[in-house]
Amino acid sequence: MQDFTRREILKTGAAATLGATVASPALLAAARAWAAESQWQPESGAKLRVLRWKRFVQSEHEAFMASVDAFTKATGVAVRVDSEGFEDLRPKAAVAANIGSGPDIIWGIHADAHLYPNAMLDVSDVCDHLGGKYGGWYPIAEHYGKREGKWINVPITISGNLINYRKSMVQKAGFETFPDNTDDFLKLMQNLNKQGTPGGFALGNASGDGNCWTHWILWSHGGKVVDENDNVVINSPETVAGLEYVGELGKTFIPGAASWLDGHNNKAFLQGACSVSNNGISIYAAAVREGMTEIAEDMDHAFYPVGPVGEPTEFHVAFPLMVYNHTNYPNAAKALTAWLMEKEQYDAFLQGSVGYLSHPLRAYKDHPVWTEDPKRLVFRDVAERSRSFAHAGSLGYAASSVFADFVVVNMIAEVATGAKTPKEAATDAQKRAERYYNV
Amino acid sequence: MAAIGETRPVDQVNFLARLNNNRNLLGLLFMLPAAAILLLFLTYPLGLGIWLGLTDVKVGRPGRFIGLENYAWLFEDHIFWLSVFNTFVYTTAASVIKFALGLWLALLLNRHIPFKAFIRAIVLLPFIVPTVLSALAFWWIYDSQDSVISWILIEAGLLDETIDFLGQPNNARASVIAANIWRGIPFVAITLLAGLQTIPASLYEAATIDGAGEWQRFRHITFPLLTPIIAVVMTFSVLFTFTDFQLIWVMTRGGPINATHLMATLSYQRAIIGGALGEGAAIATAMIPFLLAAILFSYFGLQRRKWQQGGRDD
Numbered sequence: 001m002q003d004f005t006r007r008e009i010l011k012t013g014a015a016a017t018l019g020a021t022v023a024s025p026a027l028l029a030a031a032r033a034w035a036a037e038s039q040w041q042p043e044s045g046a047k048l049r050v051l052r053w054k055r056f057v058q059s060e061h062e063a064f065m066a067s068v069d070a071f072t073k074a075t076g077v078a079v080r081v082d083s084e085g086f087e088d089l090r091p092k093a094a095v096a097a098n099i100g101s102g103p104d105i106i107w108g109i110h111a112d113a114h115l116y117p118n119a120m121l122d123v124s125d126v127c128d129h130l131g132g133k134y135g136g137w138y139p140i141a142e143h144y145g146k147r148e149g150k151w152i153n154v155p156i157t158i159s160g161n162l163i164n165y166r167k168s169m170v171q172k173a174g175f176e177t178f179p180d181n182t183d184d185f186l187k188l189m190q191n192l193n194k195q196g197t198p199g200g201f202a203l204g205n206a207s208g209d210g211n212c213w214t215h216w217i218l219w220s221h222g223g224k225v226v227d228e229n230d231n232v233v234i235n236s237p238e239t240v241a242g243l244e245y246v247g248e249l250g251k252t253f254i255p256g257a258a259s260w261l262d263g264h265n266n267k268a269f270l271q272g273a274c275s276v277s278n279n280g281i282s283i284y285a286a287a288v289r290e291g292m293t294e295i296a297e298d299m300d301h302a303f304y305p306v307g308p309v310g311e312p313t314e315f316h317v318a319f320p321l322m323v324y325n326h327t328n329y330p331n332a333a334k335a336l337t338a339w340l341m342e343k344e345q346y347d348a349f350l351q352g353s354v355g356y357l358s359h360p361l362r363a364y365k366d367h368p369v370w371t372e373d374p375k376r377l378v379f380r381d382v383a384e385r386s387r388s389f390a391h392a393g394s395l396g397y398a399a400s401s402v403f404a405d406f407v408v409v410n411m412i413a414e415v416a417t418g419a420k421t422p423k424e425a426a427t428d429a430q431k432r433a434e435r436y437y438n439v
Numbered sequence: 440m441a442a443i444g445e446t447r448p449v450d451q452v453n454f455l456a457r458l459n460n461n462r463n464l465l466g467l468l469f470m471l472p473a474a475a476i477l478l479l480f481l482t483y484p485l486g487l488g489i490w491l492g493l494t495d496v497k498v499g500r501p502g503r504f505i506g507l508e509n510y511a512w513l514f515e516d517h518i519f520w521l522s523v524f525n526t527f528v529y530t531t532a533a534s535v536i537k538f539a540l541g542l543w544l545a546l547l548l549n550r551h552i553p554f555k556a557f558i559r560a561i562v563l564l565p566f567i568v569p570t571v572l573s574a575l576a577f578w579w580i581y582d583s584q585d586s587v588i589s590w591i592l593i594e595a596g597l598l599d600e601t602i603d604f605l606g607q608p609n610n611a612r613a614s615v616i617a618a619n620i621w622r623g624i625p626f627v628a629i630t631l632l633a634g635l636q637t638i639p640a641s642l643y644e645a646a647t648i649d650g651a652g653e654w655q656r657f658r659h660i661t662f663p664l665l666t667p668i669i670a671v672v673m674t675f676s677v678l679f680t681f682t683d684f685q686l687i688w689v690m691t692r693g694g695p696i697n698a699t700h701l702m703a704t705l706s707y708q709r710a711i712i713g714g715a716l717g718e719g720a721a722i723a724t725a726m727i728p729f730l731l732a733a734i735l736f737s738y739f740g741l742q743r744r745k746w747q748q749g750g751r752d753d
Contacts, residue, residue, distance in 0.1 A: 091711055094498040115714065116500065204605075204694035205708075256583020258695040259605030264583065273584045397497060397714070404713035413696045419608070428517070435512060 021065030023073060030344050031074035035335075039129070042332035046077045050336075051092065052107035053319065054083040057285075063352035067345040068336075077332045096324060104327035105337065110403070111144055111388065113153040113322045114395040120152040121323040121330055126338045127151040134343070135362035138383040144318045144395070153320035154337045157349075157357040160316050160382035161212040163302040164265075164283050166295075169197040169275040178302035182220055182245065185305040189252040192275050199276025200254035203413040205406050206262045208317065213278040213304075214412040215315040215389060217249075218242050220307025225402060225433050226393035232437050234411075235430035241308070243415045243422030250416025258417050270295060278304070281355040281379055301378045303385065316358075316386040355379045398436040407432045489727075491720035498714040509721035518697050519722065522705040526726075528612060529701060530680045533619045537676055538669075540620065541627025546661075548628065549635045559629070566625035574689035577618040581605050581690065605691055608698030615699050618686050623679065627672055634668030635661065674737035678730060702726050 023031065050068070061083075068079050084092065086109045093112055096102030097119035113120050127145060131137045137145070141155040165178055173191035175184070192199055202209040218224065223239030226232055254274055256264075268274035269283050270292065277283075287296035304314050321340070323333045339345060341361070350359060350369050355376035359365065360383050370380035390399035402408075411429040414420040420428070458464060492509055496502025513519040548559055565573065580587055581604035589601035604614045642660050651659070684703040687693060693700030693708060700708075702722055710719020 087712065090714075091498055094500075094714065098498075098500060115497070203696075205692040207712075254584075255601060255603045256606045258607070259581075259583055259603070259611065259691065261692060261694075267582075268584050271584065401713045401715055405709065410696055413694075417606075417696065419696055432516075432518070435516070 021062050021069060023066050023070035027066060027070045027344065027348075028073055031070035031339070034339065034342065035071075035074040038335055038338070039125070040331045040335035040338065042075050042077045042335055043329045046075075046329035046332035048077060048079045048105060048327070048329060048332055048336060049103040050079055050081045050105045050107070051089065051103040052081060052083050053086045053089055053109060057353055057356055059352035059354065060349060060357065061352075063345075063348040064340075067340055067348065070345075071336055071339050075332070075335065077329070077336070079336065093322065096326075100324075100326040102324070102326075104324060104329065104333050106322045106324070107156060108153075108320055108322050110318060111320070111390065111395040111400065113320055114147060115397060115400060117147050117152050119324055119326070121325040121327065121333065122150050122152070123154055123323055123334060123337065124151040126154055126334050129338060130154070130341050130361060134341075134364065138360055138362065140318065140383055140386045140388060141360035143388050144320060147395075153322045154341065155318060155360040156321045156341065157319050157353075158316050158360055158383045158386060159280055159319065159356060160358050160379040161209065161278055161280050162314075162378055162382070163276065163304060164269060164279045164299060165199070165276045165302060166197070166272075166298050167300055168298050169195075172197075178300070179305050180303070182217075182305045182307040186245065186249055186252075189249060189276065193252040197275040198252060198254040200257035200260065200265060200268065200274050201278055202260035202262065202265055203250075203253075203258045203409075203416055204261045204264075205409060206260060206264075207404075207406075208262045208280075209260075209265060209278055210262070210406070210409045211389070211403065212315050212317070214409050215387075215391075216278075216304045216313055217246055217307075217412060218408055219313035219315075219387065219391065220304070220309060221245060222307075222309050224392050225408065225429075226390070226399075226437065228392050230393040230398070230437060232430055232433045234407075234433055235426040239426045239429075240422045243411070243425055246412050246415045247418070247422060250418070253416070258413065269299075281376065284375060285354055285356070300375055303378055303381075312385040313387065314382070314385045315389060316382040318360075318386070318388075319357075358382045401436040402433050405432065405436070488720050489724050491717055492724040493721075494717045496717045498711070498716055502717050505717070509718050510725070512718070513721060513725065518700065519705065521697055522693075522700045522702050522722075523725075525612065525699060526681060526701045526703075529616055529619070529683070529699075530677060533616050533623065533680045534673065534677050536616075536620050537623045537627050537680075538673060541624050541672075542631055544624060544628040545631035545635055546657075548632050559632070562628060563625045565622050566629075570622065570685040571689055573622055574618065574686045577614075577621075577686070578690050581614050606695055608695060611691055611695055611699050615687055615690060618690065619680060619683060622686070623676060626679075627676055630672045631665065631668060634665050638664045670737050674733055677733045681726065681730060681733070 052064075065081065068081060071077065072079050082103070089106070089108060090112060092102070093106045093108050094115065096106065097116035100119065127137070128151075137155065140158070145151050145153055145155045163178060169192060170178060170188065173188055173195055175188050179185040179188050189199055201213045204210060218239060221238050221242030223234065223236055223242045225234045254268065265274060265277040265279060266283050266286065269277055269279070270287060272295065281301070284296060284299060284301070286292075287299065303312065306312055321337050323330070323337060327333050340349070343363075346359070346361075346364060347367060350357070350364060350367050353369070355369065355373075358379055359367070365380060370376055388395065389403045390396075393399060407429050411425045414425040414428075415422050491502075493504060493506060494502035495505050495508070544562065548555070548562065552558065579585065583603055583606055584601060586601060586604060588604075589598065592598040593601070603610060605611045638661060642664075643656055646656050646660055682703055683701060684707065687699055687701055687704045688707070691699045693704045702725065706719045706722040708719075709715045709722065713719075
């Protein structure tokens with residue numbers, strides 16, 4: 001999500017104008033062969049407008065643009081691609097749905113298609129084709145992609161957010177490998193704090209890092225915002241148990257974590273001030289790119305420790321390709337979405353993403369991007385391990401609003417900073433969540 | 440027929456001439472473009488905002504009229520009340536300090552100092568820099584690990600650990616207020632300086648001859664003659680501060696745990712990010728009474744001519 005530094009933005013912005021975004025001859029040949037056989041033959045004179053979430057990895061953007069360029073040359077469909085930061089993109093996507101005009105395809109974020117399912121084109125044929133060809137979708141992709149039995153968006157990728165840690169500091173604190181359960185994790189954090197190399201997790205209104213780790217900790221102890229029938233059940237003994245854990249955990253954090261937004265932990269980690277945090281692969285990518293070999297070599301990634309529930313309870317951010325049913329060229333739009341997910345393009349996309357973005361289709365698990373650098377390996381499995389933010393209920397307005405209003409983040413932060421007792425914080429979160437769910 | 444043919448042009452001329460002479464009508468005509476712009480770009484959005492606050496409209500989904508339900512909800516929402524509290528603390532503290540420091544700065548600048556014009560121009564800098572830029576600068580100044588303030592204090596041996604500027608609720612409030620003050624002082628200072636320059640020097644001379652000291656001259660000449668300007672400046676200052684958004688959004692996003700959420704930032708979070716346009720509009724609408732009170736205070740203050748000229752009200 002927002003795990004990028006300003007320097008990165010400047011770099012990608014400057015490089016974007018120079019980037020190689022034209023299809024290679026090989027890619028073009030593949031596109032022609034694919035287009036001839038494709039089950040979606042574009043309407044004559046078709047034109048498409050695509051609005052995408054603004055890249056933060058230059059090589060990913062180049063791979064994407066090259067795929068689009070090959071598609072245009074092979075099919076004759078002109079494609080205009082605009083990009084936008086996702087906080088501006090979400091209202092635009094909603095307005096396009098409301099007024100029935102605008103971009104034909106939007107690469108959005110989270111489960112926004114579920115806020116206006118009636119504006120979405122049924123893309124079941126595309127998803128069934130892709131699922132059949134590439135080993136099937138992970139359950140999380142189906143959860144985000146489908147509504148009432150049909151696919152309303154094409155899940156394009158999932159952005160992993162995992163534990164980032166300094167190997168030497170963790171070892172000094174008495175752990176050879178990163179703890180895989182929450183009890184040991186707490187001990188580790190306490191030891192790290194005692195030895196003067198504390199870790200920290202964002203407690204501010206950080207929409208990426210904040211949401212990811214707080215949902216993990218809530219779920220790891222069996223707490224959840226809603227049950228299967230969307231009844232608000234956050235004020236539960238399980239939540240309180242999780243919050244009691246958070247109360248202890250919060251004491252070990254580096255000073256200032258209460259104010260952290262998405263970018264702070266990247267900075268603190270790269271400076272060597274923070275030993276453990278949660279993040280995408282961007283800290284590591286930045287360390288490698290900027291030649292900070294000491295940190296790049298000493299850091300690694302790990303899955304979130306498993307809590308008392310005994311299974312992974314991770315949250316990673318999903319991105320959908322939303323095809324609007326107001327498009328005049330539904331076949332062209334379907335062809336483009338299918339094309340982007342086909343092996344040649346998607347391989348290049350994953351390669352260009354260097355671990356930031358992961359695959360929702362099982363067949364891409366074998367992609368070399370995950371194994372050529374062992375520190376990327378854990379990010380391979382994020383789709384397999386991720387739950388949706390609506391867990392255990394259904395996607396829609398209430399779930400999105402509770403998420404956007406930082407109900408879980410605030411609850412955890414209140415206890416971690418000692419501002420409220422676990423019981424008070426849970427009662428309060430229950431009230432806040434009920435406001436959105438009981439409409 | 441011929442007679443009618445002759446009179447008609449005369450009538451027209453008369454009509455145009457009368458039109459030309461009718462100051463009321465002309466005045467109305469001249470005001471029309473401005474009124475149209477006001478209606479289109481101010482009244483309509485304001486009305487729409489108030490209307491949205493009475494509906495359950497979401498981003499991308501039309502709503503229906505639900506009366507005061509949004510307000511009833513907000514009334515029970517402690518985060519809303521926290522934001523109201525924060526907004527008042529923020530506005531009061533920032534406005535009072537901005538006024539005190541601004542007035543002081545204006546008095547200093549009103550003296551004869553070398554490079555007067557240059558210094559006066561420099562003073563305006565914080566006001567000229569785009570808010571987002573200055574907010575980013577403060578974001579770094581208040582950084583939990585790399586704050587320049589903490590660094591200096593630690594290097595000087597006065598502190599052992601970094602100050603958690605934005606991590607503790609009260610620290611965070613004080614920090615964002617300080618940033619707002621830094622940004623707002625130039626406006627107050629320069630406007631008050633303009634007011635100071637309109638005060639005739641002869642009054643001070645007369646007072647000096649009568650044996651008035653510095654404080655007496657300030658208390659009985661400067662301050663009374665400055666009150667009308669003060670009323671205007673403080674009204675604007677309060678309005679700007681009350682509706683502040685950018686500083687908070689860049690530095691804290693309303694955190695930690697909503698301790699710096701102002702009504703404006705909460706409204707944005709709920710309406711645009713959370714998609715609950717109706718509720719966000721209701722929060723924004725709830726700001727109107729307070730803003731109106733500030734305007735009315737200044738309006739009636741300005742209407743009292745005696746008070747304006749330093750006399751007492753009857």
